[in-house]
Amino acid sequence: MLVxxxxxxxxxxxxxxxxxxxHLAAIGVGxxxxxxxxxxxxxILEEYQHTSxxxxxxxWARRCLRIWPLYFLLIIAGYILVWGTRNFTMNSVHDLPSxxxxxxxxxxxxxxxxxxxxxxxxxxxxxxxxxxxLYLVWAVLxxxxxKLLVPFCFLLILASIACNWCTYSLYGx
Numbered sequence: 001m002l003v004x005x006x007x008x009x010x011x012x013x014x015x016x017x018x019x020x021x022x023h024l025a026a027i028g029v030g031x032x033x034x035x036x037x038x039x040x041x042x043x044i045l046e047e048y049q050h051t052s053x054x055x056x057x058x059x060w061a062r063r064c065l066r067i068w069p070l071y072f073l074l075i076i077a078g079y080i081l082v083w084g085t086r087n088f089t090m091n092s093v094h095d096l097p098s099x100x101x102x103x104x105x106x107x108x109x110x111x112x113x114x115x116x117x118x119x120x121x122x123x124x125x126x127x128x129x130x131x132x133x134l135y136l137v138w139a140v141l142x143x144x145x146x147k148l149l150v151p152f153c154f155l156l157i158l159a160s161i162a163c164n165w166c167t168y169s170l171y172g173x
Contacts, residue, residue, distance in 0.1 A: 029127065036131060037138070044142045056143045063135050071128050075102045078122040096122060105132040 009015050047054050082096055096118050101110040108126040116123045141152060 033127070033130065033134075037134060040135065040138060041142070044139070054139075054143050056139050059139050060135070063132075067128065067132070071125065074121060074125065075099070078119050082119060105129040108133075 044054055044059065047059075078096060079099070097107065097110045097114070101107050102122075102125070106129055107122075108129040111123070111126050116126075141149065145152075
């Protein structure tokens with residue numbers, strides 16, 4: 001969800017259109033992340049059920065083969081696009097974060113610290129960063145700390161409620 005305290009942005013027609021029609025996009029992103037987590041957990045638990053073991057290296061290899069090719073293709077396309085159009089545009093919006101943020105799947109942390117004023121289709125890759133971080137932590141949790149799964153899920157629910165409460169109390173709806 002786009003949140004701002006900037007009165008110029010809040011007073012714009014585009015922001016009004018966004019808040020009146022596109023607020024469901026935030027629900028869609030949340031739904032996608034929850035569904036993804038559910039499916040990943042299901043796959044891991046199915047592997048446990050059929051083989052009595054969870055091969056974490058095989059899991060990570062499958063995730064990499066499924067997500068990384070398109071992810072890195074988008075990054076390459078973004079940097080080529082910025083490089084190719086740099087002489088034609090004088091707009092700083094097209095500057096991109098260091099490639100290190102992309103390679104380490106930490107773009108979400110970059111956006112928190114520096115904002116998202118860069119190439120639009122690269123900004124959306126923050127969700128892939130979050131997903132890859134989830135796969136890393138979730139796989140480790142289910143491989144070596146399976147007995148802590150239920151308490152960890154409750155902790156995630158409480159953290160989600162706290163984050164939502166903080167967001168709404170700081171920025172409103």
